[in-house]
Amino acid sequence: MASSVDRTLIALADPTRRGVVELLRAGPRRAGELADALQMQKPAMTRHLRLLRESGLVFEDGLREDARVRVYRLRRAPFSALRKWLDEVEAFWSWQLDGFKEHAERTRGSTSARKRRRPGQPDKPHPRAP
Amino acid sequence: MSAGNAGNAENARVTTFVKVPPNDAFEVFTEEIDRWWRRGPRFRMAGGDASELCFEQDARGRRLVERMQATVHEIGRVLVWEPGQRLVFEWRGRNFAPGERTEVELRFEAFAEGTRVTLEHRGWDAIRGDHPARHGLQGRAFSALIGQHWAELMTAYRLYGGAAS
Numbered sequence: 001m002a003s004s005v006d007r008t009l010i011a012l013a014d015p016t017r018r019g020v021v022e023l024l025r026a027g028p029r030r031a032g033e034l035a036d037a038l039q040m041q042k043p044a045m046t047r048h049l050r051l052l053r054e055s056g057l058v059f060e061d062g063l064r065e066d067a068r069v070r071v072y073r074l075r076r077a078p079f080s081a082l083r084k085w086l087d088e089v090e091a092f093w094s095w096q097l098d099g100f101k102e103h104a105e106r107t108r109g110s111t112s113a114r115k116r117r118r119p120g121q122p123d124k125p126h127p128r129a130p
Numbered sequence: 131m132s133a134g135n136a137g138n139a140e141n142a143r144v145t146t147f148v149k150v151p152p153n154d155a156f157e158v159f160t161e162e163i164d165r166w167w168r169r170g171p172r173f174r175m176a177g178g179d180a181s182e183l184c185f186e187q188d189a190r191g192r193r194l195v196e197r198m199q200a201t202v203h204e205i206g207r208v209l210v211w212e213p214g215q216r217l218v219f220e221w222r223g224r225n226f227a228p229g230e231r232t233e234v235e236l237r238f239e240a241f242a243e244g245t246r247v248t249l250e251h252r253g254w255d256a257i258r259g260d261h262p263a264r265h266g267l268q269g270r271a272f273s274a275l276i277g278q279h280w281a282e283l284m285t286a287y288r289l290y291g292g293a294a295s
Binding site for chain 1: 141142143144146147148149150154155158159162165166167168173247249251
């Protein structure tokens, strides 16, 4: 599971491969179509597609209407695993930002709120270190 | 709270709204970070011990550090410092090798008599694949990177307060 997230991140670390993923979100495409859409030479696109296949993000199969036409499709699972992990990172930050919001609104939000502050707490933040 | 745009699918993104002007929001985020940053082992490297987080200035510019009793951990250098608008700093866990870093960007935008704060945590793809911070991401190593055992807690929090952000 962890290594699948790693592979997904590595695969997505390249703008061309991100472009491929974007295009495939709209629907299956042939390798040639992908190369054209991203203005890539076919051999370069072949290398990117191989990495994407190996990372499990895409797979190649025949078109439903005509099995002889080979197309690339997205695999859902790696994106779900990545999303799950990013959800945890976002949860961490959303917890932090909630603390930030609460503190900011309590200390700066309104004049009435200021009166509720503990005595001895400075009205302005500590001066910055030079 | 949203997941960023599709082109940045590998980035974490969180948005909140705070009822203070952008300059105040920026000031609170930076100068008062130690007052609102959660305490305890889930959120600080010092674990249960005392620590102080601060953006400080040194010869090379600004940086974000966590000061503990005997040590100082540099979380990262500040890359962009635009009061009231934008803040970008590096994010390094204690188990990161030199040169390995992720990046956190904050945008402060005036919005409906307050400020919309958008945070993006990116650059996970720059960490080598076998790095402990990335190995077993769903579990312990990620905890070592950012906190410990907070995932369940977060889920509960999201169910409770997710709509507010």
